[in-house]
Amino acid sequence: MTTPQSWEARADEYSLYGFTDLPSVHERGAVILTHGEGPYVVDVNGKRYLDANSGLWNMVAGFDNKDLADAAKAQYDRFPGYHAFFGRMSDQTVLLSEKLVEVSPYDRGRVFYTNSGSEANDTMVKILWFLHGSEDKPKRRKILTRWNAYHGVTVVSASMTGKPYNEVFGLPLDGFIHLTCPHYWRFGKDGETEEAFTQRLADELEETIKREGADTIAGFFAEPVMGAGGVIPPSKGYFQAIAPILKKYDIPLISDEVICGFGRTGNTWGCETYGFTPDAIISSKNLTAGLFPMGAVILGPELADRVQAAVEKIEEFPHGFTASGHPVGCAIALKAIEVVMKGGLADNVRRLAPRMEAGLRAIMDRSNNIGELRGVGFMWALEAVKDKATKTPFDSSLSVSERIANTCTDLGLICRPLGQSIVLCPPFILTEDQMDEMFEKLEQALNKVFAEVA
Numbered sequence: 001m002t003t004p005q006s007w008e009a010r011a012d013e014y015s016l017y018g019f020t021d022l023p024s025v026h027e028r029g030a031v032i033l034t035h036g037e038g039p040y041v042v043d044v045n046g047k048r049y050l051d052a053n054s055g056l057w058n059m060v061a062g063f064d065n066k067d068l069a070d071a072a073k074a075q076y077d078r079f080p081g082y083h084a085f086f087g088r089m090s091d092q093t094v095l096l097s098e099k100l101v102e103v104s105p106y107d108r109g110r111v112f113y114t115n116s117g118s119e120a121n122d123t124m125v126k127i128l129w130f131l132h133g134s135e136d137k138p139k140r141r142k143i144l145t146r147w148n149a150y151h152g153v154t155v156v157s158a159s160m161t162g163k164p165y166n167e168v169f170g171l172p173l174d175g176f177i178h179l180t181c182p183h184y185w186r187f188g189k190d191g192e193t194e195e196a197f198t199q200r201l202a203d204e205l206e207e208t209i210k211r212e213g214a215d216t217i218a219g220f221f222a223e224p225v226m227g228a229g230g231v232i233p234p235s236k237g238y239f240q241a242i243a244p245i246l247k248k249y250d251i252p253l254i255s256d257e258v259i260c261g262f263g264r265t266g267n268t269w270g271c272e273t274y275g276f277t278p279d280a281i282i283s284s285k286n287l288t289a290g291l292f293p294m295g296a297v298i299l300g301p302e303l304a305d306r307v308q309a310a311v312e313k314i315e316e317f318p319h320g321f322t323a324s325g326h327p328v329g330c331a332i333a334l335k336a337i338e339v340v341m342k343g344g345l346a347d348n349v350r351r352l353a354p355r356m357e358a359g360l361r362a363i364m365d366r367s368n369n370i371g372e373l374r375g376v377g378f379m380w381a382l383e384a385v386k387d388k389a390t391k392t393p394f395d396s397s398l399s400v401s402e403r404i405a406n407t408c409t410d411l412g413l414i415c416r417p418l419g420q421s422i423v424l425c426p427p428f429i430l431t432e433d434q435m436d437e438m439f440e441k442l443e444q445a446l447n448k449v450f451a452e453v454a
């Protein structure tokens with residue numbers, strides 16, 4: 001469909017596309033966008049799409065929020081950039097750290113800034129390695145995560161990510177251990193109850209700790225709901241089963257809240273939704289409602305004290321990014337937290353989550369090829385199956401989820417294919433009418449593609 005000199009052809013000539021299905025983009029051309037209106041984005045041809053992906057989970061306040069843009073512009077006028085090294089930092093950085101601890105599950109804590117979620121996870125790993133070294137436990141370096149987890153793309157965070165695609169980079173690094181994904185529908189055994197499944201995963205964790213030696217493990221990282229793994233909420237009682245085991249062996253539990261944080265699950269934090277208190281929180285994406293690249297490590301009181309004591313010993317923590325705590329990013333984040341948590345956006349998620357679930361469940365019930373609906377708040381996935389009863393997936397050569405997503409794009413709806421599932425995580429400003437538009441277009445696409453492949 002590309003003509004010479006079209007936007008699509010120019011993108012094709014000069015871009016090394018990341019996380020992009022090349023057969024689709026070669027056949028269809030990339031979608032080149034110019035601007036957005038509420039939850040919609042508009043391409044160079046003037047076509048409008050309802051972005052049921054919130055950009056990449058992060059544009060939770062939509063694409064034209066004036067309060068956020070104004071906060072950015074005002075800060076660019078006042079003090080457009082600074083770092084946080086050598087005992088200097090912007091006033092906005094101080095204000096945001098205070099605010100992040102205030103809205104965290106902790107009564108005290110410390111915050112460290114990065115430019116992305118990947119770097120925040122990397123930073124957390126460095127903090128743990130540094131801490132254990134300082135406390136005379138230098139062997140505590142292994143990191144535990146789960147298969148299907150997504151923690152980012154830098155060398156360490158990609159090693160934490162539990163996806164086979166990292167093999168092309170020769171990753172994971174040694175010492176990154178992946179435990180079973182807590183997806184009961186897919187990984188539960190025949191006749192195994194959900195409770196028994198959860199217990200099996202808890203047992204696996206304890207056996208792994210004993211096998212590797214607790215004194216070799218630096219920390220355990222988990223997303224409350226796995227996002228890029230395909231929206232996988234934990235099995236029943238999962239965090240209640242694993243948290244005491246981690247505690248018993250002095251292994252810090254880190255909640256990667258890059259997607260779940262700031263309202264996606266209906267509460268401020270995903271750990272709140274699932275009833276556990278981590279030792280530290282990783283935030284990014286929603287932190288600035290997608291308007292600025294920024295991540296944060298939020299240490300709870302115990303880790304904050306231990307890390308601070310370790311830093312005092314050597315008088316300086318040798319880590320930081322040039323743009324850590326950037327004043328514009330901090331000013332945007334302060335406004336985003338206000339807009340999302342106090343301005344009615346998180347309330348809208350809580351109010352409309354049951355409606356979203358019900359609408360998607362009705363679509364599932366009308367289809368022979370949706371095996372599971374899973375999610376919480378404003379993050380849901382429908383899993384395509386060839387056979388509902390046996391949960392048999394479609395042949396992967398059919399690229400069913402890509403075809404569904406491409407058909408949705410044709411209809412003016414952006415959603416994301418992940419494995420054999422379709423992910424829907426709309427901006428928090430979504431209205432009832434826009435939700436209905438999402439249901440209608442999605443079902444139309446599902447019917448068309450299932451008729452072709454079933």
Ligand SMILES: *Cc1c(COP(=O)(O)O)cnc(C)c1O
Binds near residue numbers: 256
């Ligand atoms: C997106 C994501 C990351 C990585 O964030 P980047 O800003 O893309 O580096 C880490 N963890 C989770 C849970 C994510 O969804």
